[in-house]
Amino acid sequence: MATAQERFLSDEIVDEIKSYIPRYPSLQAVTLPALHIVNRHLRYVPMQAVIEIAEILELAPAQVQDTLTFYGFFKQDKPHGQVRAWVCRSMSCAIRGGEAVLDHMCHQAGIHPGETTADGKLTVEYAECLGACDFAPCMLAGDDLHKNLDKNKADIFLDDLGIKAKKS
């Protein structure tokens, strides 16, 4: 095990990962919780983190990487924005204007889905069904569900983040 000075993951993160070990009969089962913990702290899971997770869980880094890449959820090249907003584009939201809201938000923020604004404040993602079809169209930003979205509400959301909406 590398010493604390050499390690990329902080003691706090490592301890949190280790606290999940008693929950499962196998170390590999902690992979997904570990990826979530790292992602929550760092907003991405770089390769060095994968290597250190593998070390804690006594796996090959490839095993952790294999799981990570299966879920499109984890970013590896650079952190996502301070707020990650998932705009639903599945059926119930799409037929009530969800795709128009997604396009509008991306246009106003000057990014494509999956990208982060230059100031690092916001990442906009498309989501496949957020399970809030009774409030369609909807968006999950951080832990907050934004219900019955329209372009106006999207503009207010961007304003609150300090992202200047373009005049269209």
Added chain:
Amino acid sequence: MAEFEPVLLANINRPNSFTRKEYEATGGYQSWKKVLSMDRNDVIDIVKSSNLRGRGGAGFPTGLKWTFLPKDHPGPIYFCLNADESEPGTFNNRILMEQDPHQVLEGLMISSYATRTSTAYIYLRYEYPGCNKRLQDAIDECYAAGYLGDNIQGSGYSLNIYIHQGAAAYICGEETGLIESIEGKRAWPRIKPPFPAIEGVFRKPTVVNNVETVACVKHILDRGADWFKSMGVPADPNNPRDAGSYGPKLYCLSGHVEKPGCYEAPLGLTARQLIEDFGGGCWKGRSVKAVIPGGISMGLLGPDELDCPLDFAGPGKYGCLGLGTAAAVVIDDQTSIVDFLHNSARFFAHESCGQCTPCREGTSWALKMLNRIKAGRGRLKDLDLLAEIGDTIGIIPGTTICGLSDGAAWPIKNAIKKFRGEFEHYIKRTNPDGYMVTDPVPVFETTAH
């Protein structure tokens, strides 16, 4: 039929409905205390005799599933609660877990006791942070009250419940994909047999049940199997394979209706009753063009098929795949069926896990063809090609491991069969010079997300 009183949703509008105090004030955890002194086989017998069928989509009899566990297994046996609700249109589990998490937990505890489980994992999808918090708080309250942990209430029975968070993948709702995901691997569904009851998570016997299913278990133990069987649609006596559709069901209603929401009713409600009596009818005074009966995997009901009963056998009689999650999505007469099918194909192309070639390639081909049709370069021949994809992917034609691609195939098959005229008209209108071409055409690449 007597006036129906909601059971599963009875408490969701009470203030602080998510706290143990409020839950116990309405009789919560009485069954849990009672069950701890009962014989396990008696609990299973009650659930079996209620004819409860799984609420997650497949409708497999729950009691029967439990009896597949090996007798006298030294253990451990695991319980996985499937809370990876990702079928588009479905949100009933979210409401249960967010507004009444103790109801779900009590059902899970009773089910775990009956199946001799010592550890239960709640596989919760990432998109439900609100449920995560409420469930974790509820679990903590149960440990504090001595309802969970070692030697519960002096019965000698020990149970631990953990939440395992998913990471935004639809395939994790498939029971063996879910098991692989808990094990920390990519969520590739397993070839069955062996079924999870014999060899599931960590190679031990495992039960996988849906959130609404275990909530029903709680009420069956509260009120008895006869109460449960007093509601719903009896089995068809001429069909020995029909197990009947009993009990209350949470219907999700969304799309183009005045009042989208989650409504509880006995199984057997028709699509028309759901839309008109509960949903306030199609929005903006428009008329219904199509209804998805139970999440988009199940296909489509046309405007003349709204009297289809939404029970386990009903939608199948109208060419749909089944009841699914009983999540109806209403589509009004101003929505293009081409857009509907494009959205559905894009979803399945995105969510195919990539393990079986027919699904991985078939869903992508369907999406590419629909992209081309939407770009005004469609051909009439494409409809036959789409139908061919629909007929050849899935476990029903026998080409894939899991049912994801049956879900991808059914919207294609239903849309083209029931709305072929609209597709043909669309293609002729948008591609007047090329709609009759039958030679291979170059792949149409789109930059759209």
